[in-house]
Amino acid sequence: MSSTDALDLVYAALADPTRRDIVIRLSRGDATVTELAEPHDLTFQAISQHIKVLEAGGLVSRSRVGRTRPCHLEATPLGEAISWLEDARQVWTERLDRLETYLDASQGERDV
Amino acid sequence: MSSTDALDLVYAALADPTRRDIVIRLSRGDATVTELAEPHDLTFQAISQHIKVLEAGGLVSRSRVGRTRPCHLEATPLGEAISWLEDARQVWTERLDRLETYLDASQGERDV
DNA sequence: CTGTCATTCAAGTGATTGCTTGAATGAAGC
DNA sequence: GCTTCATTCAAGCAATCACTTGAATGACAG
Numbered sequence: 001m002s003s004t005d006a007l008d009l010v011y012a013a014l015a016d017p018t019r020r021d022i023v024i025r026l027s028r029g030d031a032t033v034t035e036l037a038e039p040h041d042l043t044f045q046a047i048s049q050h051i052k053v054l055e056a057g058g059l060v061s062r063s064r065v066g067r068t069r070p071c072h073l074e075a076t077p078l079g080e081a082i083s084w085l086e087d088a089r090q091v092w093t094e095r096l097d098r099l100e101t102y103l104d105a106s107q108g109e110r111d112v
Numbered sequence: 113m114s115s116t117d118a119l120d121l122v123y124a125a126l127a128d129p130t131r132r133d134i135v136i137r138l139s140r141g142d143a144t145v146t147e148l149a150e151p152h153d154l155t156f157q158a159i160s161q162h163i164k165v166l167e168a169g170g171l172v173s174r175s176r177v178g179r180t181r182p183c184h185l186e187a188t189p190l191g192e193a194i195s196w197l198e199d200a201r202q203v204w205t206e207r208l209d210r211l212e213t214y215l216d217a218s219q220g221e222r223d224v
Numbered sequence: 225c226t227g228t229c230a231t232t233c234a235a236g237t238g239a240t241t242g243c244t245t246g247a248a249t250g251a252a253g254c
Numbered sequence: 255g256c257t258t259c260a261t262t263c264a265a266g267c268a269a270t271c272a273c274t275t276g277a278a279t280g281a282c283a284g
Contacts, residue, residue, distance in 0.1 A: 005129050017117050027203040027208040046273055067230050067281040075204055082197045085148040089190050179251045179260050
């Protein structure tokens with residue numbers, strides 16, 4: 001149906017440790033490509049490409065300040081990713097609770 | 113450094129819509145490969161491979177019942193994925209709160 | 225206008241992904 | 255034992271990924 005769901009890109013973006021590092025770093029404040037590249041053993045071109053992936057997932061937006069292009073973390077897709085996971089977990093736990101209730105009931109009957 | 117972080121596999125597993133479908137379905141209860149394959153326009157071999165990816169991420173475990181191998185959703189990696197995201201978001205919101213406080217203070221000074 | 229700094233674009237490569245088809249395993253029923 | 259059903263294994267293929275190097279853009283400083 002929907003060929004490229006937004007969540008596809010968000011989770012794909014988060015699947016890479018370098019990109020998760022970048023997200024963590026950006027959660028502490030905006031940063032330029034070269035700043036983001038510094039702690040990594042990669043070319044800044046590689047970092048630039050990672051940022052493009054994060055941008056495609058909507059996790060990062062960019063502005064133009066002089067000759068730099070600072071990266072800014074966007075919270076919305078982060079929240080959507082959390083929501084999906086929490087929904088799945090909630091269904092899971094609710095089912096487990098019902099199962100437990102049922103087992104308790106059966107146990108009760110057996111005990112009579 | 114750490115070549116294959118557990119989160120890599122979890123988020124990579126969630127990056128595919130078919131696999132997210134499978135997770136949702138399993139959150140409602142265990143199911144066999146053929147049951148999981150039915151609603152999809154894919155061969156059951158493809159579904160089997162998707163399950164293997166979910167298994168690699170620790171999201172799914174399997175048992176042996178007769179000649180079927182029912183899939184069971186595991187909550188722990190789901191929780192870890194949520195934790196990571198919430199940590200990132202928390203740092204982000206805390207920083208924003210500090211920034212707001214700072215701006216309010218500046219505004220107050222300017223108003224004097 | 226020229227050089228420099230921050231960044232992107234472009235092309236190439238080896239590894240991985242998502243899918244297919246066809247053959248192999250393995251338990252259950254006759 | 256042979257057949258059937260559920261599933262995996264194996265090979266192949268096109269597409270995408272993560273990374274590299276080298277060339278291009280584009281703002282600012284002299």
